[in-house]
Amino acid sequence: xxxxxxxxxxxxxxxxxxxxxxxxxxxxxxxxxxxxxxxxxxxxxxxxxxxxxxxxxxxxxxxxxxxxxxxxxxxxxxxxxxxxxxxxxxxxxxxxxxxxxxxxxxxxxxxxxxxxxxxxxxxxxxxxxxxxxxxxxxxxxxxxxxxxxxxxxxxxxxxxxxxxxxxxxxxxxxxxxxxxxxxxxxxxxxxxxxxxxxxxxxxxxxxxxxxxxxxxxxxxxxxxxxxxxxxxxxxxxxxxxxxxxxxxxxxxxxxxxxxxxxxxxxxxxxxxxxxxxxxxxxxxxxxxxxxxxxxxxxxxxxxxxxxxxxxxxxxxxxxxxxxxxxxxxxxxxxxxxxxxxxxxxxxxxxxxxxxxxxxxxxxxxxxxxxxxxxxxxxxxxxxxxxxxxxxxxxx
Amino acid sequence: xxxxxxxxxxxxxxxxxxxxxxxxxxxxxxxxxxxxxxxxxxxxxxxxxxxxxxxxxxxxxxxxxxxxxxxxxxxxxxxxxxxxxxxxxxxxxxxxxxxxxxxxxxxxxxxxxxxxxxxxxxxxxxxxxxxxxxxxxxxxxxxxxxxxxxxxxxxxxxxxxxxxxxxxxxxxxxxxxxxxxxxxxxxxxxxxxxxxxxxxxxxxxxxxxxxxxxxxxxxxxxxxxxxxxxxxxxxxxxx
Numbered sequence: 298x299x300x301x302x303x304x305x306x307x308x309x310x311x312x313x314x315x316x317x318x319x320x321x322x323x324x325x326x327x328x329x330x331x332x333x334x335x336x337x338x339x340x341x342x343x344x345x346x347x348x349x350x351x352x353x354x355x356x357x358x359x360x361x362x363x364x365x366x367x368x369x370x371x372x373x374x375x376x377x378x379x380x381x382x383x384x385x386x387x388x389x390x391x392x393x394x395x396x397x398x399x400x401x402x403x404x405x406x407x408x409x410x411x412x413x414x415x416x417x418x419x420x421x422x423x424x425x426x427x428x429x430x431x432x433x434x435x436x437x438x439x440x441x442x443x444x445x446x447x448x449x450x451x452x453x454x455x456x457x458x459x460x461x462x463x464x465x466x467x468x469x470x471x472x473x474x475x476x477x478x479x480x481x482x483x484x485x486x487x488x489x490x491x492x493x494x495x496x497x498x499x500x501x502x503x504x505x506x507x508x509x510x511x512x513x514x515x516x517x518x519x520x521x522x523x524x525x526x527x528x529x530x531x532x533x534x535x536x537x538x539x540x541x542x543x544x545x546x547x548x549x550x551x552x553x554x555x556x557x558x559x560x561x562x563x564x565x566x567x568x569x570x571x572x573x574x575x576x577x578x579x580x581x582x583x584x585x586x587x588x589x590x591x592x593x594x595x596x597x598x599x600x601x602x603x604x605x606x607x608x609x610x611x612x613x614x615x616x617x618x619x620x621x622x623x624x625x626x627x628x629x630x631x632x633x634x635x636x637x638x639x640x641x642x643x644x645x646x647x648x649x650x651x652x653x654x655x656x657x658x659x660x661x662x663x664x665x666x667x668x669x670x671x672x673x674x675x676x677x678x679x680x681x682x683x684x685x686x687x688x689x690x691x692x
Numbered sequence: 693x694x695x696x697x698x699x700x701x702x703x704x705x706x707x708x709x710x711x712x713x714x715x716x717x718x719x720x721x722x723x724x725x726x727x728x729x730x731x732x733x734x735x736x737x738x739x740x741x742x743x744x745x746x747x748x749x750x751x752x753x754x755x756x757x758x759x760x761x762x763x764x765x766x767x768x769x770x771x772x773x774x775x776x777x778x779x780x781x782x783x784x785x786x787x788x789x790x791x792x793x794x795x796x797x798x799x800x801x802x803x804x805x806x807x808x809x810x811x812x813x814x815x816x817x818x819x820x821x822x823x824x825x826x827x828x829x830x831x832x833x834x835x836x837x838x839x840x841x842x843x844x845x846x847x848x849x850x851x852x853x854x855x856x857x858x859x860x861x862x863x864x865x866x867x868x869x870x871x872x873x874x875x876x877x878x879x880x881x882x883x884x885x886x887x888x889x890x891x892x893x894x895x896x897x898x899x900x901x902x903x904x905x906x907x908x909x910x911x912x913x914x915x916x917x918x919x920x921x922x923x924x925x926x927x928x929x930x931x
Contacts, residue, residue: 361711365720372723374732374739378773385777393782403785430732458703465710469717 310418310517351457358461359447362468366439366477370432373474380479383408384416388434391420401568409570414520415481438483442476443468445490445673452494453680467676470609482666484521485528486673488514492532493634493677500629503543508550511536516557523572524648528671529554531640535633593656597649600660601642607665610672610679614638617682634678641671740778743926745770747795748778750926754793755779757921758928762787767912769796771821791920794912794927802826803834806890806904813848813889814904823884826908831883833864833872833892834905840894841866845874847881848889856889871907 376385390400400413415438423434450464476483491514499507515532518525533554537547565572605611618638624631645667652659715721726735733752742749751766755778762784766775775795802822809815816823833843843866847859860881864872881888892899914927921928 358707358711362714365711365715365718368720368723368727369718371727371732372735374735376773376777381773381775381777386780386782389777389780390782395782399782403782428732432732458700461707462703462710465707465714469710469714472717474718 354457355447355451355460355464358464359443362443362465363436363440366443366468366472367436369474370435370439370477373478374432375474375478377475377478377480379410383410384419384479384481385431387413387416388419388423388431391417392424392429398568401570405568405570409572411481411522412520412525414517415484415522418484419479435477435479438477441487442472442483445487446471446676448494449490449677449680452497452677453684471676476669480666481522482670485518485525485670488518488521489528489671489673490676493674496536496633497630497677497681500539500633503546505543505546505549508536508546509553512550512553512557515554519557519561524667524670526558527644527648529558531637531644534640535636538636539629539633541629590650593650594646596656596660597646597664600664601645601668604665604668608668608672610675611668613679614672614675617679621682630678630681634675637674641674736778743924744796746772746775746778747926748775750795750923751775751778751793753923754921754928758791760784760789760791762789764789764791764793764928766793766795767825769794769798769802769822769825790931792929792931794929795925797912797914797925797927798910800910800913801832802908802910804906804908806906808900808902808904809889811900812891812898814892816883816888816890816906818884818886818888820884822908825911826883827911828876828879828881828883828908830909831874831876832907833874834870834907835872835892835899836901836903837894837896837899838870840896840899842895843872843899844893845872846891846893848891849882849886859888 387400387404390396390404397413418437419431419434421434422437423429423431426433446467447464450460450467454460454463476486492511495507495510495514498504499511511532515529519529533551536542536550564570605615614634618625618635621631625635626632645664648667649656649660649664730738736752737749740746740748742753747768754760754764760779760781763776763779763781768775802825804816804820804822804826806814806816833845835843843864845862845864847861848856849859851857862874864874867873876883879885890904892904912929917927918930919927920930
């Protein structure tokens, strides 16, 4: 049942992404909603099996959590630095009736730190409201976030009595207002939750449709932040390392992913967008100095460890890796998560080493967000591990 | 209702406790009453201030009152996140604005307090935010110790190999207003262009007190500008 909602939501976001070159128009909203309902009713036989009464409680809790956090966002209103600097400005292009064309011509040619999808969603949902308050757009990020946690709960917990409790605990552990201050990490976080769940299904069932959904999520990540390309490549590498993957699946999936990158490249070519304002350079390699390298690695390690403990998810996933060290190379899903973790840690180190900015300053201001972004990928894995652990305990 | 939802009483209680913890974590009751009591614009003013800090309240007030047809330049004299988002109009991006908005205007002079970087040197970073709105022609040095009459000021910068390189050395007497004044025509010393280390020596030896202040002339002198609106130290001026 839950896959229906998952796919429908992804479909809605993907449709919105396809509409993003156009200006915001009420017609687009109706088209997207119509297509979503059409998809829900006609393409999923399971949709008839949705039992409202059985799931009423979890839906009630879902919307209670959404309401409680919405009030927090409505009251706080404080935007993050980057949100004030460019995400909201990008979003204003859409909410003030412009299109991707104007956005690229007037902003992206001189200043293009990140792609536009998150800002487009922000504008789309703030324009849905009667009084066009900016924060309505950010409530969609909140919806996505709770939906990701809802999916994990539904997948892991079979007992309907415990579902709401686990969902609330997950939100208590992971929610912080700053993730909803207009920054885009929360979108990648949620997409990584989707991917981690769907890849588990793929390893068990080996259905190509799962890989299709993953590529859909990867595409959204690619258009959310510049760093999205790294998560895109890491996930593709991990999927290619899965043993016993059907050869035709592998080929089709890789071609699909390659075409997504080519598509982005073509869009950038067409609109003459140059990805600039990225604080990375290869000067470091040219002037390699081992003292500086040691100083950088030392600082990255200190801040990384501190933020991993602060984030809890990273801290727990390390414990889980340690506790299940025998399974890491035996079970496909464990291996997948472990390789993702290694590549992700390599990414964090190399990103800061190559960053053309004072290292301590950039670590202080950004590493908590970098750690948070990828932590979404491990949540479902931790859930699966705890579920197995509880079964063993009961036995 | 509990029976309708097929829920055990104990679990219902657990759910209520969890929800209570969640509400407590976000200060729900307080937030909810605030959202009910005040509308979005007043919450924005509460959050960002009317005139002070980011002064979003003042910016929005000006936009409503003057109905700008282009995006005025906003000059904030204290370092805060960008503020233009609050009144930004993407449809008039190519139009030149006749207006400038000054926020947190400090007066005719801008004072920069300099920290002692290491044992002997004060550091003035090129990225120091206040330098952007300062005229660098005349610089006044202020130190607490009134008994010092003469100063020898050495200016250093870093070369490509991060080695200190002396730029200039000046000997100055204390002026009548207890300040040491230097002339820096055409910004010869390169303030704002590179990080500058300053070493100060007085008749008492190397000056190491952490109380050095540099006073620059503000680029925006109000007596030469046409002021259209003013609230405390926030101003709307015509270019």
